[in-house]
Amino acid sequence: MIRWRSTSTVTFISSTRSPSRRSRVRELRDGGAAAVASLAAGVETLGAVLARTYGPVAGTVLLDSGRALPEVVEDGGLLARRITGLPDRRGHAGVMALRDTCLATRRRYGDGAATVAVLARSMVAQASRLVVAGAHPVSLRRGIERGVTAASAALTATATAVSSDDDLRRLAAGACHDSEVSEVLAELFGLLGERAGLIVEERSTPGVERGYVDGARWRAKPAFREVVPDGSTDVALRDPEIVVADATLTAVEDVVPALEHALASRRPLLLVVRGIESAAKAAVLGNRARSTIIPMRLASVERQVPDDIADLALLTGATVLGDVLGRPPRTLRPADCGRARLVVLTRRHVTVSGGAGTPAGAEARAGQLLGRAAAIERGSDEWRAARMRIARLSGAQGVIVVGGYTAGERQLRADRVAKAQRVLELAARGGAVPGGGVALLECAEAVRAARSGCAGIDEAWGVDLVATALSAPLRQLVDNYRSRHEAPHPDLALARIADLGQGWGFDAQQGEFAPMAKAGVLDAAGVLTGAVEAAGSLTATLVSSAAVVTARRRAAS
DSSP: OEEEEEOSSEEEEEEOOOOOGGGEEEEEEEETHHHHHHHHHHHHHHHHHHGGGOSSSOOEEEEEOSSSSOEEEOOHHHHHHHOOOOSSGGGHHHHHHHHHHHHHHHHHHSSOHHHHHHHHHHHHHHHHHHHHTTOOHHHHHHHHHHHHHHHHHHHHHHOBOOOSHHHHHHHHHHHHOOHHHHHHHHHHHHHHOTTOEEEEEEESSSEEEEEEOSSEEEEEEESSGGGSOTTOSEEEEESOEEEEESSEEOSHHHHHHHHHHHHHHTSOEEEEOSEEOHHHHHHHHHTTTTOOEEEEEEOSOGGGHHHHHHHHHHHHTOOEEBTTTTBOGGGOOGGGOEEOSEEEEESSEEEEESOOSOHHHHHHHHHHHHHHHHTSOTTSHHHHHHHHHHHHHHTOEEEEEEEOSSHHHHHHHHHHHHHHHHHHHHHHHHOEEETTTHHHHHTHHHHHHGGGGOSSHHHHHHHHHHHHHTTHHHHHHHHHHHTTSOOOOHHHHHHHHHHHOTTEEEETTTTEEEEHHHHTOEEEHHHHHHHHHHHHHHHHHHHTOOEEEEEEEOOOO
């Protein structure tokens, strides 16, 4: 539950406890036009707060949970996640509908939650007024869908390829509003390309640094504590043999072939397993003086372990052993071993450099994963796992280290990295458009042109409300800037931009009107397209709702 009050630049939000689920019964609150008005009230309530986070000069939001110091929130998606309802149940359904839409957009695109809130706030308010005035909801919904389709097509048509490191830096800066993070991300993506997979690490001193993984890195840990000597942070194996087994080793017979091979080859041996226990563990520890054998296990999520084991084997040229595969570890032959130039194992990860696997095999599997990732919901755990596998197989992993004195500072920067990374991935594939709400504003004419295909006036009104809403982000950008600095009223700003011509907008970083592309104010076309579609879908759903059913406290007996 939330309650809030606002100043010119800061919104304070505090939480109240929800009534127990056991004390709730369902109640029909509104029907017909009243239902749409009730939903619109909730969208307006939450949208007004989320809109404060839009743009580079947005208001600060302090979230007070009542249990600790207020949390500083500057991202619309994160703020939406923190809000779980309203004290007034009447507007609760609209709040939750907008919240879920913003969260889905942030999860899928990494950014755009505040844009969705601004667009939906305008669309839903207009749609509610039209329904109350007598417009047919179904016809209005068709018009909204027609307008959204036209806007998406216009955005896609105006997108240009991201061609330089400067473009990458500007896109990242537009997403995270952090110059240090955007500089580092632009450099990483410029070198690693669109297949880049970033590993985010934290440190306790301020600053942002970057590094490149020489080879491939997985989350991993030694199979038991004695593997990494006390006082050391890692174990480095040069030119090792690598045995990969998708199994837990328990018997002496499971490790004897590996021990004998390590002794005969006189090379260090990395033993990649799910686990090693009992007699097998004792045998490895007892032979440490005669040979260097380092057992480790991958620390991936359980369902990802088989895929990660298979990728490690592919990159090193090893054969995956296992009882299920018909080749238990006790049948190990020298030809089953992989090789690498260098393996570094720490207590948190393993890095394999110069694996002996064939580049063609790694590229073929990466290509398969690219096709699979395209069919997976963007932003899901499965999608993120596939993207990291692609980066490993392509040699495109990078490390970005974010620092801060407090855990909150470090988390804030880590969130900025994740947000900007997704935007750069989308821009690499779908191109960039002028930022600051200008690309959306310039789509309005294409949307109005779609009016000609409407079957009636109610459907045409649906198209018109989409066209009108496309100016809302620029209006909000100027309004947020005006809360801290002198600037013209949003209406006057729009008139000024219309006089200046195509591509011009308001640069909120500099506080002046400028051609957006030349000023380096860019947005990823994919993020804006997704935001328009999400806001349109939400509005179309709410405008055709027949009733609102909410929960209330059971009457006291």
